[in-house]
C-alpha cells in the first residue's frame with residue numbers, strides 16, 4: 034500500500050508554513066521528518082491524519098483519492114500525537130480492554146515489560162512507560178499507516194530502545210511517518226528521511242546532511 038500527499042500548502046493567517054509539499058510512504062518503510070522547532074512537522078502530521086485542514090492538498094492511498102476529512106474515520110491512518118492522551122486516573126490493566134477486545138489484548142499485556150507496570154495508574158507511570166504504552170496501543174491498531182509525533186522526546190534510553198524495537202517489529206505491515214528531534218534514534222530506524230525547511234523538503238541521507246543543511250550545528254554533531 035502507498036500513501037501519497039501532493040501539493041500540500043498550509044498557512045496560519047499570513048504565516049506560510051508548508052509550501053507545495055509532496056510526501057510518499059509505503060507499507061514496510063519508515064519515513065522520517067526532521068526540522069527545527071516551529072517548521073511545521075506537527076502541522077504536517079495533523080493534516081495527514083485529518084484533524085487539521087490544509088489550504089490545498091491531494092491525499093491518495095493506492096492512487097485512490099481520500100477526502101482528508103474522512104482519513105480519520107476510514108481507519109487507514111493511526112496517529113500518536115505529541116502530547117500524552119491516556120486518562121491518568123485509569124489503571125493500565127483496565128485501560129487495555131477499553132482499547133482491544135479478547136485475544137487482541139495479549140499484544141499489549143504480553144509485550145516486553147508491560148507486566149512490570151500493568152497494575153499502576155497511568156498517572157503514576159514514568160514518561161518512558163507512558164510513551165511505550167501509547168505506542169503499543171496506537172501501533173497495534175490495524176490501520177496500515179501510522180504517524181508518530183515525537184515518540185522519543187524526554188524518554189530514557191531503556192524505553193527508547195523498547196519503542197524502537199516495537200516500531201521495527203510492526204514496520205513490515207505498516208507505512209510509518211515519524212518526526213522527532215532525537216535524530217540518531219530516528220535515522221537508525223528510518224528508510225528515508227527529509228528535512229522540512231521554509232516549507233520545503235530537502236532529502237536527507239545521513240547525519241552529515243542534517244549538519245550541512247543547518248539542522249545540526251557543528252557542536253551538536255559527533
Ligand SMILES: Nc1ncnc2c1ncn2[C@@H]1O[C@H](COP(=O)(O)OP(=O)(O)OP(=O)(O)O)[C@@H](O)[C@H]1O
Pocket residue numbers: 045050068069070071072073074075076077
Ligand atoms: N493553530 C495555530 N495558529 C497559528 N499558528 C500556529 C498554530 N499551530 C501552530 N502554529 C505555528 O505554526 C508553526 C509550525 O508549528 P508546528 O507545531 O507544526 O511546528 P513543529 O515543527 O512541529 O515544531 P516543534 O519541533 O516545536 O514541535 C509554529 O510557528 C507555530 O507557532
